[in-house]
Amino acid sequence: MLLEVRQLTKSFGGLLALSNVSFTVEKGDVVGLIGPNGSGKSTAFNIMAGTFPPTSGQVLLEGKDITGLPAHQVSARGIARSFQLVRPFLHLTALQNVMAGRMYGHEPVASTHQAKTEAMAILAFIGLAEKNQTKAGSLTVMERKWLELGRALATRPKLLLLDEFMAGLTPTEVNAAMSLIGEFKEQGITVIVVEHIVKAVMNLSNHVIVLNAGTKIAEGSPQEVSRDPHVIKAYLGERYAAH
Amino acid sequence: MLHISRIDVAYGDLQVLWDVSLEVGPKSVVAMVGPNGAGKTTTLRAVMGLLRPAQGRITFMGQDITQTPTHEIVNMGLCLVPEWRGTFSTLTVLENLELGAFPKAARAKKTESMQRVFEIFPILAERQSQRAGTLSGGQRQMLAIGRALMLQPKLLILDEPSLGLAPLIVDDIFKVIKQISTEGISILVVEQNVNMALEIAQYAYVIETGRIVQHDTGAKLLTDERVRSAYMGI
Amino acid sequence: MKYGGWLIAGVLLAALLVTPQLPFSNNKILTILIQLFIVAAMASSWNILAGFAGQVNLGHAAFFGLGALTTRLMWLDGYPLALSFVAGGLVAALFALAIGFPALRLRGIYFAIGTLALAEALNETVSNILPGNSALPGPQLVSYELPSRYYLALGVVLVVVAVAYWLTQARLGLGMMSVRENEAAAQAIGINAFRHKLWAFIISAFLAGITGSAFAYFHVSYYYQHTFTPLWTFDAVLVTFVGGVGTVAGPILGAIFFVVIRDVLATNLTNFHQVIFGVLFILVVLILPGGFLELWDRLRVRMTNSK
């Protein structure tokens, strides 16, 4: 078991965003975390990434308690994330972006030279090798997404959290993203995706967790979840149930 | 009525729209659909003069508005309810509506417009003296639409009216949109909720990564294989 | 940096090293150069916090003043110059460490205003407690000569530039720049944003402190308060933005522009030189928001495109 989330609860000024949510993630899993807007998936995501602590509950990574650790320590323990609205370092080159990930994060290297070599390899993997000297601010939206992914990979994560990574992509680009995420499995990286596009999540994940109004309403294989009457009612709506 | 012809838009070095054209005729409901980040909001910002296209032309009622300041576009009767709702949370509901009638022409008909808004949204009449920031999401959306109606617009643009609202409220909002359209106001609605948008639209455009990739009547797109699998499939 | 750049830097350094020995060199030239070094070092040290780590500190004069005050008092009290000099930097750095904890919790504009107010309170307090001026006593006055001041100021500017250059190559500098670009994203890849900002603050303060020390060693007589006046901050800010913020060469270029223009204007238009300088400055901000280096980049792009 790589990650265990125990009874997470989070309230913002009296408003309960997440209530008693528990789940586990096995090594090598691709887990889909879905739910309608405001269902608490972003809150759960941010707690796992260390953006803010939960009101109560625990997050354990490989059995060790990481609840409430600040984001940079969470990263050092081996959890990397992407942002829903991409946040590359705009005034730094693509190479510097990835090098920053390689020199910090989990298992960082101290040598600038080594970081540069490894960062180039990662840039090649995400198809940006030729743009290594381009400032991130001059890249297209798509390229920025890949760069942010590359920067996250450079931190050598055990667990990668992808926040609506597919949002804004055309169906073709979604396919490209899915095959890339497929490759992570071979590299031993476990992935949790928070997504709006249900179809992509169902194809990609081997395990799906559905949140609604801050609570977990279903969990299981994509097939199980998509047949679950609670899910159909809360998330997909009655009218889709027949399809 | 509204003609967007072949506009390109960039944020600094970053081009986000290519060759986008779109048309809204009088007394019609038109939808623009597409995934998050495809350029829907950017198109609307360009229409409203909040962004200047690098190429192309936008006309409204036959007049070129490509370089016109936002408030003048609004005064011409072209009004946008933005995806960020567009209410002033530190002002009361009444103040929000009053400000909605800021342009001189609208100010003259203020009382009459406000009565109409209260008829459509009785809840706003009840909450008049409350600060907009204390309203629920759905009420704020109603206030934003109400505020726009205070201007007595000829064309109303709605950016993601269903975003973040409970399904029941979404139904209400779409009913109101239909009602407004029957009163002779043209509507351009931008939605991620593709199904609902296509159901009320006579004509619709599909935008992906900054380009219009498909356009047809709402009914046809609703049954289109590609649209169904990309946006409605499970 | 390309070989051409190193070559130019090397030649320039050699020229600066021999300047005091050249036959045509006189006190005026040395004085202007010392002023240039001090302005360049101040700007470059400010740039480390603002340009690299993204925190606009409007109280930089406080560190300059603390360095100058410490060095001056110790030196005149009979401590060796070297010790007084290092102490100047350390006191400034310690002050940064102490105020860094509350001040760096403030973000953006709040940090700018907070540091401005902090420095101003120090300025007022110094002027209240030490209202007089500090003149060199007899023995030091008799042995006063410019070349040693010149070499100390040159040494300081070299140290500051070397540190800035090192940061552009080092992990610490990359971390700082990541924090400047986006704090949340930097945290997400394991960078402790607060610690990086604090380091930038301490380094920047230490370097401003030793610049103040060089000033204290250079001047025969000045009011204690003078080194704490906000003009030191403003000059550093102006110079850095004019040259190009966040770069190694920018503050140096800006300092040359600043000192030359100020000197030329001051000799030719004595009365209105500050007015014209202000206007020039505003024009640079409006026309060249990225400073000279951006202009250079733009020109270079245009030249390569026209080839």
Added chain:
Amino acid sequence: MFEIIAQNIVSGIMVGALYGLAALGLSLVFGVLKILNVAHGELIMLGGYTTFWLFNLYGLDPFVSLLVVLPTIFVVGWLLHQGLFSRVVQLDEENRIKNSLLIGFGLTLVLQNLAIQLWTADERSVTPAYATAALELGGVRLPVIRLAGLIIAFLAVAGLELFLNRSYWGKAVRATAEDWQTAALTGINIKTTYLLTFGLGASLAGIAGTLVTVSFSISPFIGLQWTLKALIVVVLAGLGSIGGVLAAGILLGVTESLSAYYWGGEYRELVGLIIFLIVLSVRPQGLFGASE
């Protein structure tokens, strides 16, 4: 003993009201335009000189001179915005603040040195016949001029609040402050709103300048210290909080006055600052600012 403390508190209130007034315009401009005008103190200086010259050349009573100062400095503000600051308001927030700061620095240099050239570097003040008149209240002296200053400060705040809450343009200003894009989409001419706001902010600085001239003295160099006081007050009150500005100013004035009494005048600035830092670290949004 009690009377001395009471006297100190009363003096602190009167000086603090002036701090508040000095900060009012800065807070308005920052709240609406999101730019920081560090040349605000220079506008105070210009207001002060207007009063000074009207008094010296035409014998115009300083308080009557407000009728001239107000429109004059409004026009100065209008021009400064039109010529300089309007060029930065379209930038994103970070660059807007940075560039407005830099322009403000340049402007400070220009205005300060112009004033030196035009009016010499001497300290000036205005002393009308009633300059030393004072009321006595239970052993506490209330100088007429400072009392009038206090009243004017309150009137200015009340007038501004009235304008912002009752008039159409006032509401437009509030709407623009909250979200300029939505304001534009409501049909409000943002450019006019900005110009109006900047002009108003400048006029308020002008009023403060008149009061500084009669209560203290002016010279071309006073700008920065008043900008700083105003900044401290604005941050204490919470950026953009109009209502809290006067209260924060008075708080600062009273604190300074009392600390000068207890620890000696040398440390009054330091005590004010320590309070400032404590408030900021406990409530970064300021005393009266809304939490995020």
